[in-house]
Amino acid sequence: NAGVMQNPRHLVRRRGQEARLRCSPMKGHSHVYWYRQLPEEGLKFMVYLQKENIIDESGMPKERFSAEFPKEGPSILRIQQVVRGDSAAYFCASSPPSLGSNEQFFGPGTRLTVL
């Protein structure tokens, strides 16, 4: 059973471009979470999604950031018109659908560098 997959592992963008980060959860997991880790800081919650639904996006910046988890395919975190402050490691985690399950399994992260 493969773990949580994220790609690309490293992404370089120039200011104003778009960044698309992909996350494939573990097999059988229907809950996906995105976190951002700025340099020298702890992880910060961004958004929690289930298939085709955004459950909690209280940690997402109001502008330029969006996330989706379609019925088929990976979850996508999209950052439009990137700025230097978006440079960070973005981690995805997934958990199984069973009620009360709290364990989240993390992917290796995507390191975004904005030039």
Added chain:
Amino acid sequence: KNQVEQSPQSLIILEGKNCTLQCNYTVSPFSNLRWYKQDTGRGPVSLTIMTFSENTKSNGRYTATLDADTKQSSLHITASQLSDSASYICVVSAGWGKAAGNKLTFGGGTRVLVKP
């Protein structure tokens, strides 16, 4: 505001020695507390998870304790190895039931360096 504070920020220990990391939290309503290990350039990997009623939990050479009254936790590493060099992150989950998994508050981590 939910917060998780860890100390020390960094720690250097000699191979074979023990060390203890601290975590204080103000998270409500408390659901569970987890310790993760994060190697450089990698995602966090779970070491232990404890609910309100658990005082201690071990995973090999890692032993976590929880005092829900004082809202403190510790992670003890026994007989450290070079591979223990990593960041150790205390994470507290708020809420309960189905929603408990989605609101994690992360501490800033303690960076441990084990030297030969």
